[in-house]
Amino acid sequence: MNIWLITTGEPVPISGKSPHRLMRTGYFSAFLANAGHNVVWWASAFSHAEKQFLDIPGDVLHIRGNMEIRLLRGCGYKNNVSLARIRDHKQVAANFWELARQSQKPDLILCSYPTIELSAAAVRYGKEFKVPVMLDIRDMWPDVFLELVPFLFRPLLRFLISPYYRKAIDAIKGAKAVTGVTDEYISWALNLAARERAESDVCVPLGYERHVLNAHDFAAAKQELKQKGVLDYSGMTLCFFGTLGRQFEIDVVIAAAKILKSKGYPVRFVICGGGDRAEYYKRKAAGVSNFILPGRVNAAEISVLMAQSAAGLAPYRESKNFYWNIPNKIGEYLSGGLPIILGLKEGVAKSLLSENDCCVEYNGSAETLAEKIAELHDSPAVLERLRKNAVKLFESSFRAERIYSDFASHLTRIAKHAM
16 A cells, blocks of 8 residues: 655654664554555654754655655744744645645555644545545644643633634544544544544554664664763663653652752662753752753663663653553653653553553652652562563553554555545
């Protein structure tokens, strides 16, 4: 089949660059191409994580004979919550609409939701050219915007962004099928659009693979991490990889680091990534020697650092968006055999990790976080049990090959039924 994947928020594999940190579309696009399908991945020429345009010539990346990435242009943005980001999303969707109409039509389109604008453009294209469009729910836009303001002001904001709601509802209603990483995400989308669930609306969990580094990438990653000051530590390391924005309560982690330092525990926190709040956290953690901010790291560095870590940090802010989601970070940590230190008080991820005995919960409290980490440090047998259970859960629920094989079969059925 000829398949279009539309996802703008993920890293894209660029030839000659450092090892790539693949996510859902990155894994799935490679799986589809390996299975013999012709794949076009429509992505953004702007890196959401790094807040800069990709340094590559042209707008088409030829990955292999049956797979290419087409880059869409927008104005870019410096902050996640900004008018510039709204403009960028509109421009990217308009660019897709223009280029898609000039391209050979596919047999099926799988579009990540959000963005709302691209999802709407994909569904519009599908209707005009009679191509089935599936929406893969990744985030609860525009509902998540309401959490940015105090409860008292949410009705006003809901009114102001009502055009986004109308566009989101139209896109979800017009999709041939709705998928998502959890059933809760699918139910949210279907309820928003007042649409009944069909057999084609299936849950597709996040899939990951363990990174097996070659000697060159391993040596380069170790050297880079050594220069960043995060190797050669004999105590306990706790790691984090992600965008340093308001969705994480890193302040709580800093406070816990101070508590553990004051008590003499040889525990350090390595918080990797950039983002809107990176500079704020640097100032906040000044003088806290066991709290390290090495900046962004590539996939090879993540692999090496996870191998040297005792657990992965998931300090998510309390939000319905995270309660109903199993974020990328969960699968990534489990792929490295790491138990997870989780801040959420409830939700799908908490239930899954608790039932499989591979997490430590601290309910958003710095004191509790420090206490739980101290207990882990003093109980090697408990930590080893959690690690073994993390490996078991990864193998049973997050293996990319099994998950995306089933997903590919589902896409094939949707395309055939649409003929």
